[in-house]
Amino acid sequence: MTFLEAISFRPLPVTLLAVATYISLLTGLLWVHLVPPKVAPQFELNRWGVNLTDAWQDLRQITGEFRPYNAHSNDDVRDFLLKRITDIVKENQINGYDGEIEIVDDNSSNVLFEGGNANGLTVYFEGTNIMVLVRGTDATLSPVLVNAHYDSVSTGYGATDDGMAVVTVLQLVKAFTNPSRAGEHRIQRGILALLNNGEEDFLNGARAFAVHPMGKLAHSFLNLEGAGAGGRATLFRSTDAEVTKWYKASKRPFGTVVSGDGFKSGLVKSQTDYKVFTENLGMRGLDVAFWEPRSRYHTVDDDVKHTTHRSLWHMLGSSLEILEAATRDTGREFDHEEGPPAGVGHDGVWFDLFGRAFGLLRLHTLFALTITLIIVPVIMMATTVYFLHTSGKFYYLSNTPLVPQPPDESHLPRTTRGWRGLFRFPVAFVVASAAVVGMAYLVDKINPMIAYSSQFSVWAMFLSLWWCLAWFVLRGADADTVRPTALGRGYAFIEQWALWWVVLIFVAVSIDQSHIASGYFVLVSYTGVFLAAWLSLLELFGLPRKTSQRVSYESIHSEGHSQIAPSGPVSDDEDSEPEANERTHLFRGERRPTTFGGFARRDTDAHSSHSLAESEPHIHGVFGREQAWSAWLPTWIWIPQFLFSVPVPLIFTTSIGLLLSTATNQTGADGSSTLTIYLIMAIMSILILLPGSPFYHRISYQITLFLFVVCIATTTYNLAAFPFTDSSRLKVYFQQSVNLDTGVNSAYLVAHPGYVESVVSSLPSAQGTPLNITADPGRVGLKRVSWPGIPPKVAGDAPMKSWLEANATKLSATSARINIRGLNTRACKLNFKEPVNSIVVNRKGVENLGEPVGPQGTKEIRLWSREWEQGWEVEIAWAADSSVDGVKATCLWADANNARQEIPALWEVERFAPSWGVVSKLADGLVEGWREVRI
Structure with a gap:
């Protein structure tokens, strides 16, 4: 052969x-998709000046408990992070780093903003952010912001949302203030590290940063997030091609512009701090995040044991390389004086190849x-x-007759059969x-x-x-x-x-x-x-010209070959097949199937009763019974x-x-x-x-x-098959609501309609009690099941009815003052049946904040305090043609670290729900205690 x-x-x-192509490429793509890259060798870690062991220990420390903003453990984590940053900076300065570093413990940034709710929502928030400014050698260049949030949801330990990003930021501060590294690689553009608090509730921490003076320093950013538990950190989205070029410095890039388009088109509903940095501050930057598996997102499975050192290094290593490129970029395109602070870039197109190479071009180039x-x-x-x-060689769609026609007794095709x-x-x-x-x-x-x-x-x-x-x-x-x-x-x-x-x-x-x-x-x-x-x-x-190709019929001989001379075409007559009879061979043309489905010539036996006129000859160079002129086609094309x-x-x-x-x-x-x-x-x-x-x-x-x-x-x-497993558990959303005047409470589970009832039926407190089953008003497509839950005990030693104090004073026909305070909480809210169009929040020792609400007014005010049990005084006003005669005052409990004693209904779900189900929060508060207040 x-x-x-x-x-x-x-x-x-x-x-x-x-087979070789599909197996090799699909295997490689699956490997990159599922397995994070290896941790860099120790010499590379030393070159960067980072310590992955310390980072892992920090991660274990901050994920030991749930740490939502409205939990005491949140304060403990904040104290730990402040101490870690102080120790890192002090150690590097003692060892010889002579650059300027400023640590800011922000306890003064307060903000009042529209929450974007369709029914009208206003949020008042008091920030507790931590900032570290590492100044570069060129003071005229704006620093690059790198951000992570240190709070978690009330039902998740937050290892990837956003613990690994937090410890990454700590190591970035360590790396870029490392004296041994700074000697040769002192950054020209500074770094502003932000650890914000309250991201899980309306991106509150980033909004507090936006009103702080340091919020005006940076014009570009790297936001680090998490929406899964492990795997690779992907480039979620980017503002433009110019800033995306920094990501090209990553040795293990991972991501595609498809995810960014998901946000742009509205298909992805959730948001990150990226939204605040771009929309409120006009910054340009990157959103890098862990993104799968979503079944662990906002649950107890988002913990250290469900992630790896590899995942941590992928985020940390990529961040080091991105910031290295960003701090070396001395261009002025991010420091424009006109228009937005960071100027305007070009839409980009980007993608990785096998997690090794990164393609980037502008959208107008793609167009x-x-x-x-x-x-x-x-x-x-x-x-x-x-x-x-x-040239007479377009055989497609042709049915050109052969010249000359083959003998009638040959039963050979009489046209080119090019339309087949x-x-x-x-x-x-x-x-x-x-x-x-x-x-x-x-x-x-x-x-x-x-x-x-x-x-x-x-x-x-x-x-x-x-x-x-x-x-x-x-x-x-x-x-x-x-x-x-x-x-x-x-x-x-x-x-x-x-x-x-x-x-x-x-x-x-x-x-x-x-x-x-x-x-x-x-x-x-x-x-x-x-x-x-x-x-x-x-x-x-x-091929030969269709009108000049000839077949020398006389050359067909007993070996089953035909000699084709370059002088005439073959035909395409559908009726040229010989009629089958009792002497017709099972495989026409005396060929037999080969192992791989082709046909091979069968040598003609001397005693065969077949004649050449009764069986088509096998033509050398032609596969099976394809057109004879195909012998001229290249066999390798x-x-x-x-x-x-x-x-x-x-x-x-x-x-x-x-x-x-x-x-x-x-x-x-x-x-x-x-x-x-x-x-x-x-x-x-x-x-x-x-x-x-x-x-x-x-x-x-x-x-x-x-x-x-x-x-x-x-x-x-x-x-x-049953669709859930112990490693891919169905999320069920929990909340408990208590009428503090009557003591009546309802526990809710919201989940997929086909399975939520079976979860509730497994709970001891739901046995023999009436279940209320409705479509959930907040999560379209899900079903809500409520039942009289085990009463919560979140007021400490005091009875539950004393958990919330609220009163209202009417100031005029269209205005009122409302005072609200909760025991052992720093989050409450006010709900109105009719919208109000003016809000002023007064806090003792804090500057009063007030601004117009949305054009349709607001029906809800969320109130967050950095201090516990301090309460708020809220002045509201409404239109003359409206009537606001009452308010629903609610305080929130979000600390599930001692759920068995404080939220036994939640503990019961965690304890008795099927192993294929896992609890997540339904709203800001796991428990809501409320009462109606007349104005």
């Missing part, structure tokens, strides 16, 4: 290359490339078709894609939450289903006894190119109209498929076509598919549409496999048989 024969377009080489790819390939294809047509395969790919695409989309609806109907714990089983089902059906149509239509054609691959590429061309139009519109860059991967797939399609046309130049259309598009599309599925597969617990999850996975499965489909008809049936088994097994599992 010659080398060209070994690499020809036949089942064995195609199968080997396809220019998109328009170019829409126009230029069409011109190239049209020009190529023109030259093929004028025209509808093969469209049929395969429609059948396979419709089945996959239909399966998405079926899974959503029967077992909608299975992706919560088994997203890779769902991936395997969609991918194997599309492959099997597409293979069946393409291979079945191309079978040696049906409609074999040498142009099947070319038709598939040309038609697929036309399909991607239409998609590219939509990408161009989304870039131009909405500034959405997520379609960048389409350009990659489109380009690969176009090059493969173009090669399908170029290879036709190697499929290899560059494969390399253009499969590997690179597979990398880009699969990376985005994994990000989308992992970001959404557990959002059903929050009330999001589960159908959307499956449609995303189904569509991405189609796009992953689509570029390689022109090769399916040459891939061994054994591969498809294996994938068929996979499809059956995963489909059965996905439709029947």
